[in-house]
Amino acid sequence: MNPAGREGSPPMLTAERLGRVLPGEVPVTLVQDISLTIDRGEFVAIMGPSGSGKSSLLYLLGLLDTPTAGRILLDGRDTSGYGEDELATTRLRQLGFVFQFHFLLAEFSALDNVLLPMRRLGALDEGSAQRRAGALLAQLGLDGQAHKRPHQLSGGQRQRVAIARALANDPPIILADEPTGNLDSHAAANVRQILRDLTRELGKTVIAVTHDLTFASAADRQIGIVDGRIDPHWRA
Amino acid sequence: MPVQLAIALTHLLSRKRQTLVSLTGIVLGVAFFLAVSSLMRGSEGDFIKRLIDNSPHITVSDEYRQAQRQPASERWPTGAVELRRVKPLTEVRGIRGHPRALAYIESLPGLRAAPVLVGSVVLTFAGRIEGVTLNGIVPDKMKQVSTIEDKMIEGSLEQLAANPNGIVIGAGLARKFGLAMGSVVNAASPGGEVRTLKVVGIFRTGNANYDDMQTFALLKRAQGLLDRPNRINRIVIQLSDPYAAREVASIIERGIGYKAVSWLEASEDLMSVLLVRNLIMYSVVSAILVVAAFGIYNTVSTIVMEKIHDIAILKSMGFHARDIRLIFLTEGVILGLIGSLFGLTLGLGLMALLARVELKPPGATELVFLPIYWGYEQYLLAAGFAMASAIGAAWLPARKAGRVQPVVILRGMG
Known part of the structure; x- marks a missing residue:
């Protein structure tokens, strides 16, 4: 079931006239005048040529970067007045990130990597957190890999651990930056299917930056970015 | 175990050699601090004890x-009195x-x-x-x-x-x-x-x-x-x-x-020498710990540099800047605590060895054991100074780590 557009509830994510300029002797415009609305349970692929501002847009939507113009509404709440701590807490509770190079902490096991956000949030006791982390890894086909370190896992397995970590605190939104960019076709298909299922089965909103047309075709909607702007006519 | 402590421990354990070098600095610093302090204060105590035991506490003299x-000055206190050829009584x-x-x-x-x-x-x-x-x-x-x-x-x-x-x-x-x-x-x-x-x-x-x-x-x-x-x-x-x-x-x-002269008044010059000697001693042994603190600074700083990507990831996950600072401050505290613990143990060993050394000081007629002071406050002082140095050394890199902007690092990694 896709719970998008639930009666009376605000969109999951709204960007209004978003802009981001890097200051300097020659200011660099990363994103300009982007407005978009993403509903609950929607799977959105952001596409565009290299350097077009896709990742910059994702970092803005993920509250990792602060826009120099416009604002972002998360579940109807304006985040433009949030301080650094409030932004961090919002990321902890409502957003999960998956990056191209998994970025797992090398000294920690797969299980401990998944436990990190839960331990920081502290909403679950240690036993419940361990069980949830184990269940997430099992759901993603990582039975028996929980106690392995990242270097003992394949690329696809690492990316699935990263997805489990993104889901640890059960956030409504998953943001993925080239999640299949570093995987072989089999692993990429697996990750694509997992993200697809997150929207269909768990009602998560997934926003993914990708170059992969096959990946993008699995999304509910594709947004093309060219020169930092949404290009309504963009075709891969 | 708090997640910040778990991460701090993992960082230190994954760099055993570097951690060991930093620890050694603190251990030696604390041990020498303790040994030198106990010897200096012991000799000071011994000196004062000899002074108190062997000389009068107060001496009243015929002066x-x-x-x-x-x-005449008593009789006319405001007058101008001139007395000529005054010959005091011989008594x-x-x-x-x-x-x-x-x-x-x-x-x-x-x-x-x-x-x-x-x-x-x-x-x-x-x-x-x-x-x-x-x-x-x-x-x-x-x-x-x-x-x-x-x-x-x-x-x-x-x-x-x-x-x-x-x-x-x-x-x-x-x-x-x-x-x-x-x-x-x-x-x-x-x-x-x-x-x-x-x-x-x-x-x-x-x-x-x-x-x-x-x-x-x-x-x-x-x-x-x-x-x-x-x-x-x-x-x-x-x-x-x-x-x-x-x-x-x-x-x-x-x-x-x-005139009644107390032993403190009579020994004022000696007491001021002891004070200066203590100042010099504490400056020197504190310098050892300050040098050791640079080892901690180096270790924590290196970890911050090496783990800059992890810091960005932790912040993207929702870790606050204060969590990141706490991780690296905790590393300094762990090094300071363990270093102090082993340093105090080694220092006690050195003190016990020094206490068995016999020598004949100049002016003495007998062999004496080196006087060692065993008071608890010097252990607190050594450990306290080591902890302060360790926390101070970790604070700078910790503050730098807390200021890391994840998006800057993530852009560079993409």
Whole structure:
């Protein structure tokens, strides 16, 4: 079931006239005048040529970067007045990130990597957190890999651990930056299917930056970015 | 276990060699801090103890702190008085009305006092001549204010009472003159009086100068020899609380008018030397810990540099800047704690070794063990300083880590 557009509830994510300029002797415009609305349970692929501002847009939507113009509404709440701590807490509770190079902490096991956000949030006791982390890894086909370190896992397995970590605190939104960019076709298909299922089965909103047309075709909607702007006519 | 602590521990354990080097710095710093501090404070304590034990807590002498006013100045305090050819009376020096002064002093609580007449005499024996200090004492009273009775190696002060022509001498003088118990020496005063005295006691304090120069005789005999009948020129006082000497001396001086010098006043120059010595000592041993702190700074700084990507990921997950700072501060605290713990243990070992070292200090006649101070506050000081250095060293990289902007790092990694 896709719970998008639930009666009376605000969109999951709204960007209004978003802009981001890097200051300097020659200011660099990363994103300009982007407005978009993403509903609950929607799977959105952001596409565009290299350097077009896709990742910059994702970092803005993920509250990792602060826009120099416009604002972002998360579940109807304006985040433009949030301080650094409030932004961090919002990321902890409502957003999960998956990056191209998994970025797992090398000294920690797969299980401990998944436990990190839960331990920081502290909403679950240690036993419940361990069980949830184990269940997430099992759901993603990582039975028996929980106690392995990242270097003992394949690329696809690492990316699935990263997805489990993104889901640890059960956030409504998953943001993925080239999640299949570093995987072989089999692993990429697996990750694509997992993200697809997150929207269909768990009602998560997934926003993914990708170059992969096959990946993008699995999304509910594709947004093309060219020169930092949404290009309504963009075709891969 | 808090997640910040778990991450901090993991960082340190994954860099065992670097962690060990930093720890070694702190361990050695704390150990040397403790060893040097205990030795310096031990020697200071030993010095003060000797000072308190071997010298009077207060000495009242036949002098005034300020010159006495002339009677004419007393009579006409605002007048311009000129007195010509004033010839002061020649009088026998000493504390006037000393029984009354002694009674007043003895009426004060927490002290014991003994009258003494101190003068110079020349001893002659078998053709040898030596100038010494003769202390005329009342043995019963002297025993209460001096440890000299404890230092007797032969005879006792009591024997002076039984033998009015007795003299008690130091072991150094006895050796120099070849004197033994029962030997007879001649004592001549500057006024020309000569007495024959019999050695009835020999003491050894360990202070070569004292053992060579000081002698004791009965007060009456000394008064006769020095031609100062019924006079004393010192009142020696011991207190139950030696550190109250300054206040009690002031009370006595106000009460009897004569100059009363506490051991603290008499040793002011030495005490200031001890203070300077302590300042130098603590500066040097603190410098060791400051250098060790650079090791911690280096370790934590390197971890911050190496883990810059992890910091960005943790922040993207929702870790606050203060969580990141806490992780790296915790690393400093862990290094400081473990370093202090092992440092204190090693320091205790060094102290135990030093306490077994025997040496003969200049001026001493016997071998003595190095004096070591075992007070708990120096452990707290060493560990506290190590912890402060460790936290200070970790703070800078921790602050830098907390300021990492994840998006800047993620852009570079993409």
